[in-house]
Amino acid sequence: MDCTCYDYSELRCVTSKSLLHGLSLVKNLTKQNFRTLDFKFDSIKFDLQADYFSSLTNIIDNSGNSYISITFRYHNFELFHSHTAAFRSLFDNVKRQNRSRTRLTIELQPVKPKSIIFDSNSFENLHLDELSIYADSISSPFESVFNQTHIIHLNIEGAIVQHDPELVKTFTGKIKAFKITRMIDTMNSDEFPPFPVESYIIEAHKLRKLEAATFENYTQLNGINIIQPDVSITPQLLMGLEKIIKLNSMSFDAERIADGALKYVKQIQTVAFGPYLKMIDIDSLQSLKLLRQLDVRYVQFPTLQGNSSCLLTDFINKRRMDDLTVYLPQENPDCDCSLIFLNNIIDDGSQLKQCLETTNDRCLFSSCPFIADYFQRQQQEQQQEQQRLQQEQQRLQQEQQRLQQEQQRAQNELTSTKPDTKRINVPYGEELDEEHSVPPNVVNTFDTLVPVLVDFEASPPLNDFKEQVITTTTEPIATTTTTEILDVDPDNVNDNDQSKEITTNTYAKVTTTDSDFLQFFSQHQLNVV
Incomplete structure (x- = not known):
């Protein structure tokens, strides 16, 4: 195994061996305290026995002061088999109270499908903050693989995860938040079963159909993300979601959100829009009466079509008065007037200073009336401020001249008060002047x-x-x-x-x-x- 250290806090290793007898490391690394570990394995077969990663406990930082991140990458294999308790001892040297600062990522890229096997209790006694698995499938049921675990955030991307209702009765795992991401044509309860977790988020890519009625009995489904669907977000697509009482968060990365579409999710409190958004309806936005957070960090405002940019900007401007938290893009390379406006009234106003010289005329004559009016007021205020500064400068100059004149007058008076001794013996009869x-x-x-x-x-x-x-x-x-x-x-x-x-x-x-x-x-x- 070839390993490289970076600043004694990061370790990266690569091997082409299967390592059937466990992960072994060179002796000179055993006394190091690494916070970031990345292992890449490239072999035909991987067979992970119980406590397979026990040797890592000697090189992981156990101070509790830093976030510990471990990544395992398995590529180009024909078989990956994780036995019971294979990951059990991974964080044994980290105190239980410090395990909320640990992250484990597993990437599985086989050369053929159905090559991944997780035995029951593969993550037995694993306590950590976040576990992310990237795979095309997980053969065993969810309740079997993650039994007897304690995970705050569990993310599974790409895999079809099975559900066994019978195993729910004996399931002792504690999963606080579970997010599953899949590319799916139809979103329903068959593709996304009711897993035994506290919080459940479904992220569907390339969606064509959403059968909302199948989720009516889901008590833990509180988030749905619709990413790059092959259809527009219409009222027909979202109809029925209003019956999911716990649903309070949604993300839309779609080209068009049609008129009145969001009225079926008016109970949500958090909405995010993605970079594919091109058109949005104002009535849909106005129906979100309970909205508390709006994320537009990835919206491309310059590419919004029609009056969508103006409508979205106006909605944000008005609702910010109602304690709406808005997350704006950090960059504005095109100096879009809507973003300059929002940045100035919500954030630090840095974009106004950066873009004013190049976009002043364009923003003054914006097609969005309230934006044009805003920049016109800004221009008037700047002109008035310049006039005020000029007047103040003139006043200071006049005051300086007055002080100089008074100083000269005082000097003259001081000189005139000295007696002229030559005038004491003026001849008789000489006329004296007025002085x-x-x-x-x-x-x-x-x-x-x-x-x-x-x-x-x-x-x-x-x-x-x-x-x-x-x-x-x-x-x-x-x-x-x-x-x-x-x-x-x-x-x-x-x-x-x-x-x-x-x-x-x-x-x-x-x-x-x-x-x-x-x-x-x-x-x-x-x-x-």
Whole structure:
């Protein structure tokens, strides 16, 4: 046996030997913990005795942290014979509580029909989550092969499975969900007997006729899948299914679902449509009042004919408000407008971003009115958003200009508040401009000139004038400046000497700021005649 390991978690082996004495492995693999095992056998005859796979227990991961998957592929054989308890010890090293994470797949491809034999209790004491068997037939009855098993999901595809009502009485197996898939012309209770399982799903391929009346007494039939039938799904095909009380799930992969066809399955809560769907009737959809899940992942929306795409999209759009769970296609390579619309209102809206540039005009003028209206609103909202952003940008620019102007004005005012010391000694009689006029907040209470006679033989009169100026700081803070001028005493005037008349302005003690003081002092000067 040639085996290959991948990352120490996956093992693949191939052999052309029949291995009559059980499946043996090389010793250096016995201490490995594999999670995925795949064995391919190519021989004329396979004879599986009890505990045939016991050696695998030493290489299977028993940590319980990972899902364990084992696949056996038997090809090109003339005889496959599984004896009682052949698979019994397959998962013995896995704890019972961890076996819900185990899967076993068996592929049987003989070179001639009726080459597969399963003895009674072939899967005796087998506890696992899922068992899938792909074969053209299973010779023994269902109740014999799967007796004393505990399987959550059992799938049998392609095989004609026999049913023995007598063995049902002694059947101790526990099958929670059983799905059988067959290519069949007529679907009835003879082809799909009432097996002793909790849940029963029938999948029929290439169906031409469905005899619903034969399933009226099925209490565990809760799902029917009709895949690629050779006829349309019509009311006549589904008539009678409304009497199957437990039926709550159906799948249709057909080209056409005719008017009113689904009214006979109005009790179902889950519906799935496949890639072959081309036409669907709105009345059929509207009859599904109890629908809770809709699977359109495989529907090819661009290939839907007539107004089927619009009808299906409108139905989804309206029913999503009623807590309908919808499963949409993950890919939209053609940028179909219906899918873009559904993706935007149900999923993450990623398709709108990806396809808007290439399909904008096409979606704006969609033949489906509500889709066209939706994209037109989207365009208007985008235009309004762009206008809003432009206006906001203009406002920010204007605000920036205003701040710059205020900053410049503040800088100019700061410069103008510095005192001009050159203006303190302005010559007498010089006219002052408006900038150096008396500040409005300074009040001059002595506007009248008072004439005074002064004797110049006395001490120099000008020396008796005390002018005290306290220079203020140039920093822009409020300071106090005091100006004091003493009047001349008239008793000291000499009549013999030439006298001169001096006209002066008498000043009050003024308290003001630097700039106010300089302007006031410059304007009110001492005038000597």
